[in-house]
Amino acid sequence: MTNEEAGGAIPPEDEHGQYDEAIDHLETELGKIESDLAGDEEPAPAEPAPPTSALEMIGMGPTDVTGGEKAARVDSLGNQELAVTDPAALMLAAQMEAAVKARFGRAMAKPRDEDAARMGIEKECRRPGFAEVARYDLERHSRGSGPSARFAELAARKWGNLDVGSFVVADTKEARRVYCYATDLETNWTEHEMIVVVRSVERSSGNNREVLQQRQNSRGKPVYVVRATDEEMDAKAKNYVSRTLRVLRLRHIPGDLVNDCMAIVVAVQRDSQASDPDRFRKIILRTFMTMNVTPDDLAEYLGKPFAKASQRELGEIKSVGVRIQGEDDYTWGDALAAKLDQRGQASKGSGNDAGGVSDAIASARRKAQS
Numbered sequence: 480m481t482n483e484e485a486g487g488a489i490p491p492e493d494e495h496g497q498y499d500e501a502i503d504h505l506e507t508e509l510g511k512i513e514s515d516l517a518g519d520e521e522p523a524p525a526e527p528a529p530p531t532s533a534l535e536m537i538g539m540g541p542t543d544v545t546g547g548e549k550a551a552r553v554d555s556l557g558n559q560e561l562a563v564t565d566p567a568a569l570m571l572a573a574q575m576e577a578a579v580k581a582r583f584g585r586a587m588a589k590p591r592d593e594d595a596a597r598m599g600i601e602k603e604c605r606r607p608g609f610a611e612v613a614r615y616d617l618e619r620h621s622r623g624s625g626p627s628a629r630f631a632e633l634a635a636r637k638w639g640n641l642d643v644g645s646f647v648v649a650d651t652k653e654a655r656r657v658y659c660y661a662t663d664l665e666t667n668w669t670e671h672e673m674i675v676v677v678r679s680v681e682r683s684s685g686n687n688r689e690v691l692q693q694r695q696n697s698r699g700k701p702v703y704v705v706r707a708t709d710e711e712m713d714a715k716a717k718n719y720v721s722r723t724l725r726v727l728r729l730r731h732i733p734g735d736l737v738n739d740c741m742a743i744v745v746a747v748q749r750d751s752q753a754s755d756p757d758r759f760r761k762i763i764l765r766t767f768m769t770m771n772v773t774p775d776d777l778a779e780y781l782g783k784p785f786a787k788a789s790q791r792e793l794g795e796i797k798s799v800g801v802r803i804q805g806e807d808d809y810t811w812g813d814a815l816a817a818k819l820d821q822r823g824q825a826s827k828g829s830g831n832d833a834g835g836v837s838d839a840i841a842s843a844r845r846k847a848q849s
Contacts, residue, residue, distance in 0.1 A: 586640040586664035597736055599637040604740045609633070610747040611762075613740070616798040626737055627801055628721055630744075631728040634737070640664045641731055645720050654678055655716055661727035670727045676716045680707045697820075718806050748797075752790050759793060760785070766800050772811045780818050 603609050609629075616624035626634075635641045645659040655678065660671040679691055685703035692704040707715060729737060752759045764785070767777060777785045780799075781792055788796065799814045 591639040604743040610744045628725040631725040635728040659723045
């Protein structure tokens with residue numbers, strides 16, 4: 480039955496009233512929903528803190544710099560820690576962990592034979608070729624004499640089960656921090672050192688360079704401390720790392736073994752020089768020619784013609800060559816300037832500035848005065 484059949488149509492005002500009630504009801508329900516949503520809203524997640532160490536940057540610390548999710552895990556000691564789930568960080572951490580386990584596992588499976596290692600090192604020291612570079616001996620020099628970096632490398636390799644390395648911890652505009660370590664994998668004993676390489680070098684001219692400081696050398700000439708270029712910084716850092724690793728390696732080698740080897744090296748050097756002095760002179764000349772150092776330069780160092788050098792002077796010259804080859808920032812100019820200072824003479828200047836001789840002389844004179 481329709482409304483008309485029931486007695487008439489719905490008044491217009493009643494129809495509009497029903498619409499108003501429906502709209503009011505919908506607005507009320509929407510208000511309740513918005514109120515519920517506002518109460519359940521979670522605060523925005525905080526940004527991850529910046530890394531505070533090199534280990535955190537590769538995902539091995541408590542901070543996830545990539546913003547990846549974290550999950551709780553228990554380490555080998557039973558401590559609960561946060562594990563980063565970023566794939567790249569996990570892959571790198573897994574590779575490092577596998578490498579460390581492999582080294583320690585190999586060391587445990589094949590421990591070193593100290594007697595065999597001692598024999599191997601002493602055998603190498605008896606070779607004239609190795610004996611020439613196994614020891615430095617700079618008379619009247621602050622460093623004196625001792626095993627060279629080449630000897631330390633061979634001794635560590637023959638001794639075995641040593642993990643030696645370095646990595647950059649921080650590299651800023653002012654300096655580079657490098658962590659050096661040498662670990663005995665059998666005893667889990669680590670000798671380590673953190674070195675700081677300042678990003679500066681000394682030059683005799685500050686043209687087109689960022690000058691940090693200026694001073695006068697012993698001759699009254701200006702010396703400029705300038706900002707090092709990337710190439711200069713790399714060479715300086717390599718030299719620092721090489722010298723540091725030499726010390727760390729030797730700390731794992733028994734002192735009596737090192738002393739015995741140095742005695743063997745001295746005897747071999749003496750016999751080699753005495754048996755064929757002319758051959759020894761030729762070897763020295765060829766070695767220095769590769770450094771662009773001429774016989775006239777050697778004569779200036781000795782204060783006499785090179786052909787008239789004594790056995791002691793030849794040994795001193797050879798030690799200078801060993802140090803130049805072993806240290807990136809030590810040049811012939813350093814050795815020449817130090818020698819001239821010792822004799823109290825002014826540098827004659829050979830005219831050969833290869834390897835930065837002029838700059839190195841200024842540096843050597845400053846070191847001699849410090």
